[in-house]
Amino acid sequence: MTAADGVPTAFPDNDGKPVGHGRMLRKEDRRFIRGRGRFVDDRQLPGMLYLAILRSPLAHARITRVDTLAAEAHPKVKLVMTGADLAARNLAWMPTLSHDVQAVLATDKVRFQGQEVAFVVAEDRYSARDALELIDIDYEELPAVVDVRTALASDAPVIRTDLEGKADNLCFEWETGDAVATDAAFAAADVVVLQDMVYPRVHPAPLETCGAIADYDAIDEKLTIWSTTQAPHLHRTLYALFSGVPEHKIRVVSPDIGGGFGNKVPIYPGYLCAITASVVLGKPVKWTEDRSENLTSTAFARDYVMRGEIAATRDGRILGLRSTVLADHGAFNGMATPTKYPGGFYGVFTGSYDIEAAYCRMTAVHTNKAPGGVAYACSFRITEAVYFVERMVDRLAAELDLDPVELRRRNLIRPDQFPYRTRTGWVYDSGDYPATLAEALRIAGYDDLRREQAQRRARGELMGIGVSVFTEAVGAGPRADMDIFGLGMADGCELRIHPTGKAVVRLSVQTQGQGHETTFAQIVAEEIGIPPADIEVVHGDTDQTPFGMGTYGSRSTPVSGAAAVLVTRKVRDKARLIAAGMLEVAPTDLEWGRGAFRVAGDPAKSVAIAEIARHAYGGSLPPGVDGGLEAQVTYDPANLTFPNGAYICVVDVDPGTAVVKVRRFVAVDDCGTRINPMIVEGQVHGGLTDGVGMALMEMISFDEEGNCLGASLMDYLLPTAVEVPDWETGYTVTPSPHHPIGAKGIGESATVGSPPAVVNAVVDALKPFGVRHADMPLTPSRVWDAMSGRAAPPI
Amino acid sequence: MTVNGEEVTRRIEGRLLLVHFLRDQLGLTGTHWGCDTSNCGACVVWLDDEPVKSCTVLAAMAGGHEVRTVEGLELDGELDPVQRGFMACHGLQCGFCTPGMLMTARALLDRNPSPTEQEIRRAVAGQICRCTGYASIVRSVQWAAAEQAGTRTTQGRP
Numbered sequence: 001m002t003a004a005d006g007v008p009t010a011f012p013d014n015d016g017k018p019v020g021h022g023r024m025l026r027k028e029d030r031r032f033i034r035g036r037g038r039f040v041d042d043r044q045l046p047g048m049l050y051l052a053i054l055r056s057p058l059a060h061a062r063i064t065r066v067d068t069l070a071a072e073a074h075p076k077v078k079l080v081m082t083g084a085d086l087a088a089r090n091l092a093w094m095p096t097l098s099h100d101v102q103a104v105l106a107t108d109k110v111r112f113q114g115q116e117v118a119f120v121v122a123e124d125r126y127s128a129r130d131a132l133e134l135i136d137i138d139y140e141e142l143p144a145v146v147d148v149r150t151a152l153a154s155d156a157p158v159i160r161t162d163l164e165g166k167a168d169n170l171c172f173e174w175e176t177g178d179a180v181a182t183d184a185a186f187a188a189a190d191v192v193v194l195q196d197m198v199y200p201r202v203h204p205a206p207l208e209t210c211g212a213i214a215d216y217d218a219i220d221e222k223l224t225i226w227s228t229t230q231a232p233h234l235h236r237t238l239y240a241l242f243s244g245v246p247e248h249k250i251r252v253v254s255p256d257i258g259g260g261f262g263n264k265v266p267i268y269p270g271y272l273c274a275i276t277a278s279v280v281l282g283k284p285v286k287w288t289e290d291r292s293e294n295l296t297s298t299a300f301a302r303d304y305v306m307r308g309e310i311a312a313t314r315d316g317r318i319l320g321l322r323s324t325v326l327a328d329h330g331a332f333n334g335m336a337t338p339t340k341y342p343g344g345f346y347g348v349f350t351g352s353y354d355i356e357a358a359y360c361r362m363t364a365v366h367t368n369k370a371p372g373g374v375a376y377a378c379s380f381r382i383t384e385a386v387y388f389v390e391r392m393v394d395r396l397a398a399e400l401d402l403d404p405v406e407l408r409r410r411n412l413i414r415p416d417q418f419p420y421r422t423r424t425g426w427v428y429d430s431g432d433y434p435a436t437l438a439e440a441l442r443i444a445g446y447d448d449l450r451r452e453q454a455q456r457r458a459r460g461e462l463m464g465i466g467v468s469v470f471t472e473a474v475g476a477g478p479r480a481d482m483d484i485f486g487l488g489m490a491d492g493c494e495l496r497i498h499p500t501g502k503a504v505v506r507l508s509v510q511t512q513g514q515g516h517e518t519t520f521a522q523i524v525a526e527e528i529g530i531p532p533a534d535i536e537v538v539h540g541d542t543d544q545t546p547f548g549m550g551t552y553g554s555r556s557t558p559v560s561g562a563a564a565v566l567v568t569r570k571v572r573d574k575a576r577l578i579a580a581g582m583l584e585v586a587p588t589d590l591e592w593g594r595g596a597f598r599v600a601g602d603p604a605k606s607v608a609i610a611e612i613a614r615h616a617y618g619g620s621l622p623p624g625v626d627g628g629l630e631a632q633v634t635y636d637p638a639n640l641t642f643p644n645g646a647y648i649c650v651v652d653v654d655p656g657t658a659v660v661k662v663r664r665f666v667a668v669d670d671c672g673t674r675i676n677p678m679i680v681e682g683q684v685h686g687g688l689t690d691g692v693g694m695a696l697m698e699m700i701s702f703d704e705e706g707n708c709l710g711a712s713l714m715d716y717l718l719p720t721a722v723e724v725p726d727w728e729t730g731y732t733v734t735p736s737p738h739h740p741i742g743a744k745g746i747g748e749s750a751t752v753g754s755p756p757a758v759v760n761a762v763v764d765a766l767k768p769f770g771v772r773h774a775d776m777p778l779t780p781s782r783v784w785d786a787m788s789g790r791a792a793p794p795i
Numbered sequence: 796m797t798v799n800g801e802e803v804t805r806r807i808e809g810r811l812l813l814v815h816f817l818r819d820q821l822g823l824t825g826t827h828w829g830c831d832t833s834n835c836g837a838c839v840v841w842l843d844d845e846p847v848k849s850c851t852v853l854a855a856m857a858g859g860h861e862v863r864t865v866e867g868l869e870l871d872g873e874l875d876p877v878q879r880g881f882m883a884c885h886g887l888q889c890g891f892c893t894p895g896m897l898m899t900a901r902a903l904l905d906r907n908p909s910p911t912e913q914e915i916r917r918a919v920a921g922q923i924c925r926c927t928g929y930a931s932i933v934r935s936v937q938w939a940a941a942e943q944a945g946t947r948t949t950q951g952r953p
Binding site: 687688690 | 920
């Protein structure tokens, strides 16, 4: 098959199938390679004005005076608003997705550096920036709470003075597992290992920063918002609650999005400032944040200080695991997480292992840092959980002087144990962990690598091999258990097959680069026999799509993908009735295959789906069958899906400079049914790069006054092509038993699974120095410190 | 200046950046802006056949020069081999870095028609892609090199 551009769309190894699942080039690429993407900032509307935000230079300070007169006098300025102006409209505070509130513009005091204080709307981008310089604000500086470890000290300044009666910086406390059983397991153990570790604050830094265009039509009373959102329907509901514009008069459009990774799930003050300005001025208003604003004020990720304790028998049977977490949530709890899961899905911290007892206690605190917590492809904190358990298991292996692969083998959940209920209450749906691990070992040539390492060590070279065997939990989620802001985490899907046999499928999730326009066309094609090229995927527009929760937490394929399958089967069920009428047989006499219904025993008598569609709109129909060929479903998943993987990283550490070079990275993933293997591999490649970046380079740190030290891409280092190897990928396939086509999510597996593999490899390389642990990011200076016995936690 | 072969004359502010001139005044929104600090390369265009980061070039400095953007890669309805290579080898996901990557890739192949993997990696080392992990970008450029040399043997298996 060849597209108009002279590029093949399907590959010869696509099982010889003309349509459906398989390796297929992406439909959306044709616009991107021409520079014809439709990103938010690309849009220009007649009369559009530009909004810029003034931000706090201080981490913690009382606002004592605000003077905007000079800015208002700027000839190109149309509007200046401060916190007081918003408060007069009851718009100064907004709800967060974690049932906290966050200041849209600061009224009383600022609580982190980069917090929004005022905004200006002007005729052009540059004038808006100029006018920010004309706003005069006096601050009375307050001591900042920066170190999460001292945030709960009795003399720590209270950050959330906006909350009535709040006398400390506690955000929440949470626990999971069985403390008593875990104590008993530890008491019975031969070996107990304790390890403190830090998962530093990082930032997803999508290449496109956040932004919005708000356009309020005062005549129709309709508000249209083009914004960089991963969850347009969720945002619309929140905008209705915040702005007072009724929900049916709000349209949120999420056009092409330049990467999300979780950064574009929350509502940000900038969106609400643009909305407010457009309502006040009656003009379209564009807000586009700059890179520094993105890094200093939007959702960060991780920032966990963790203590791990692992108990085992002398022969390497893991008995208990205890995790104590101190979580930094920043000034406001802006985490986007299901309501009943304040710690996200960290509760899966027992990982891929059959452990007798486990317990976790988490204390979350406020600090004078930007809000957030869940972002950066973390599957609701599973990055932290997987890092924790994979480091602890490696620490135990070192203590027992066992090969880390062998220790894992002795404790992996066995295939016959699925569905497997963990000690913290999660029910893993399926997996063959030993098979996935074996495939990774085979590709890597693990035994040869260990032999090579021994030879190199003898020569004084520092080669390390790191392993990570992880389990993901994605596809949130069952609505009985999971909601965000009271909205169950289900997804709708609509499919219409038109009279000419072409189809339009409408999704409640949307893409930030994952390739939904291709994958979802393939999902529908596989079920109905219409080529993907003849199926238009509509997404990212609340006026055009059914309600649903959006794309994050690797939930598109597990939830919306299932909805797409079920809606297509519903259409097919109706097509069967129509076909039976056309062929004058009973519906039960028909067999479905290759895009047509055939009479059982008489396959020459058949009608293809396109003929059925034409008939559905124009022919005579059996009694009780209404016209048209379309359907709508809402899918409420029975459970999450649990992808798994086994990763092996090989590093070389330069003994003279302590520079870590990732020489090889082998990633074997099991995401169940692979709809488009090309896209699956692409998702894995991207996540591996994130993982190497977090392990070796990325950190948002602060000085003692709360100044952000990672406020530009000159200071916050992201991996480029020369820091990462050519990825070696493989796969096993263990379908999910409850997903209609057995698919699991893949978007975040590699980000979740790869950091511990890299860190385990570096620690392994440093074994000759007696190093048992070193905290990320493993920059040359931090590795040098570790080699010199001076390892200290970051921050 | 000349933009993609067409003469363009505008009266502009002296401080206007080339990236904003292209995007806001000429409507050539294929060139993206991503970082302010010349780190990300989403804004790479050509200034007289040399790739530059248009977020750090004043539009006025491009006066009298030839600018080429991603919109100028396709000639007479025919895609450049690098454009086809990125499609064939899954060299893009969100598409935001893609125009800059394409412009650098084209410049590389003009100077070095058969680059090694390391030469390709070094060529794009001043640019950031958050989605692909770079391996497929390398393959896309290799595909394009083989395509224009007439030595491409596979259909473009990524």
